[in-house]
Amino acid sequence: MAEIAWKYEQKMLINGWNQAKWAKHYSSDHQILLVGEGDFSFSASLARVFGSADNIVATSLDSYDLVIKKYKMAQANLQILYNYGAQLLHEVDATRMKLHTDLHLRKFDRIIYNFPHAGFLGNENDQRVINKHRNLVRGFFENASCMLRPGGEVHVTHKTTGPFVTWNIEDLASKSSLALLGCVEFNITDYPGYNNKRGDGSRSDHPFPLGKCSTYKFISSLTSKKSNNPHCNYQQSPRILSNSGNRVMYLSSGDCFTIFKEYFDEAVSMFGETDDHLSYSVRSMLGMGFERVKMVNHVNPLNDYVNLLKELRYMSKRRTAYLQNHLLELDHHRYGL
Ligand SMILES: C[S@@+](CC[C@H](N)C(=O)[O-])C[C@H]1O[C@@H](n2cnc3c(N)ncnc32)[C@H](O)[C@@H]1O
CATH class of the missing domain: 3.40.50.150 (Vaccinia Virus protein VP39)
Structure with a gap:
């Protein structure tokens, strides 16, 4: 474990990922x-x-x-x-x-x-x-x-x-x-x-x-339409917006959790375990996501989908950084590194 953490640390230093400083969750x-x-x-x-x-x-x-x-x-x-x-x-x-x-x-x-x-x-x-x-x-x-x-x-x-x-x-x-x-x-x-x-x-x-x-x-946990949260004033432009015909469709940030529901469920359920079928299951879950996007925007779903994939990638990168940091923390506690 200590060796893995050390390698991560080196990698982060080399790649300049280590600039963020962490205080537990922050x-x-x-x-x-x-x-x-x-x-x-x-x-x-x-x-x-x-x-x-x-x-x-x-x-x-x-x-x-x-x-x-x-x-x-x-x-x-x-x-x-x-x-x-x-x-x-x-x-x-x-x-x-x-x-x-x-x-x-x-x-x-x-x-x-x-x-x-x-x-x-x-x-x-x-x-x-x-x-x-x-x-x-x-x-x-x-x-x-x-x-x-x-x-x-x-x-x-x-x-x-x-x-x-x-x-x-x-x-x-x-x-x-x-x-x-x-x-x-x-x-x-x-x-x-x-x-x-x-x-x-x-x-x-x-x-x-x-x-x-x-x-x-x-x-x-907001789902597809921004108006779902009655407490928020959504006058500002949504981050992800696509135009389908004469209707304006919104697939906002936070939709990612709905669109890629299975992807997130799987990530939680297999936390700490390995999955032999990882590449297959991820592909099929992303496919389900695309089907859902098509249901919301059947005219031009691709644009929305690509935007959501970008958001998913951003979240995954942050999650990875969080896990790496957590790993280092564990080592720190266990081995006093
Ligand atoms: C038990 S103290 C905790 C203080 C501080 N967070 C801490 O951890 O030491 C509860 C805090 O809630 C604040 N508080 C009570 N009602 C509030 C409100 N409506 N908006 C913001 N803060 C409030 C109080 O002023 C007090 O500082």
């Missing part, structure tokens, strides 16, 4: 939006690893003055982020952010909300309190789902025990056409310098016990 190549920050230590942790933050937009619900007052390390963290070139925004409500002046034209590869919580409003087991938290998360998903770049992901880190599981964030995400891509155990040591905060009440600056928690990763 890369310096991603456009990243952070929502509901406490003392901004998570954003600052990413910035330190990347050695830059011009790909980061870090936001808080609280005003600048309140953030500084609430958290003793906030000013220092904000200064680090500013020095590294991050865009810093305050008074950003996660449930309305798609309309924010500085955000409404932006799209991101990763939108992150760590430990969403509407505040200490009573017993966490009380259904009314749970509903407040669920409304916050639902509103966040509604907005974030409209702010993703092709292949982008929404990440929520959340406790997986007690009343927190009953928020059922997967269900909330699905209401905004977001599908669970994966759920990975959260380990705070992956983000040196990050201090999780209660964020509300007289002990805002205190940490809360993390216990068992995970990062839930969601991707858009």
Whole structure:
């Protein structure tokens, strides 16, 4: 394993692929939006690893003055982020952010909300309190789902025990056409310098016990027509557009998952295994994709298909880079390389 990882590393160095810096799931190549920050230590942790933050937009619900007052390390963290070139925004409500002046034209590869919580409003087991938290998360998903770049992901880190599981964030995400891509155990040591905060009440600056928690990763599950997501305003030009006769057909980004459904299902089901019939199965799945494109655009399907293939290739390359990085990480943990 170590040898394979070393070869990958050499190859990446030779080919200049190693320029991106990674902090667990996040890369310096991603456009990243952070929502509901406490003392901004998570954003600052990413910035330190990347050695830059011009790909980061870090936001808080609280005003600048309140953030500084609430958290003793906030000013220092904000200064680090500013020095590294991050865009810093305050008074950003996660449930309305798609309309924010500085955000409404932006799209991101990763939108992150760590430990969403509407505040200490009573017993966490009380259904009314749970509903407040669920409304916050639902509103966040509604907005974030409209702010993703092709292949982008929404990440929520959340406790997986007690009343927190009953928020059922997967269900909330699905209401905004977001599908669970994966759920990975959260380990705070992956983000040196990050201090999780209660964020509300007289002990805002205190940490809360993390216990068992995970990062839930969601991707858009939107199907062929953009109008399928009622929460998004799609006035901007779609990325992939073809003209069929006098009708304009849209095969947007995100359609890739629908068109090549079997391809993605296969990739997930054979993860970590080998497939003797790989070249055959990939070809036949791409064929199914073409049949589906023909159903949407029977006049001139080729153009749409080629565009979707390009998108698939882009996603595969990113997936490969992610897996290579993950492999190196595993080696790092196992062998201390
Ligand atoms: C438990 S704290 C977590 C803070 C920080 N993310 C962390 O991991 O330390 C919950 C955070 O959600 C923020 N929050 C609550 N409602 C919000 C909303 N509508 N929009 C954005 N942030 C919100 C609070 O200001 C607080 O910072």
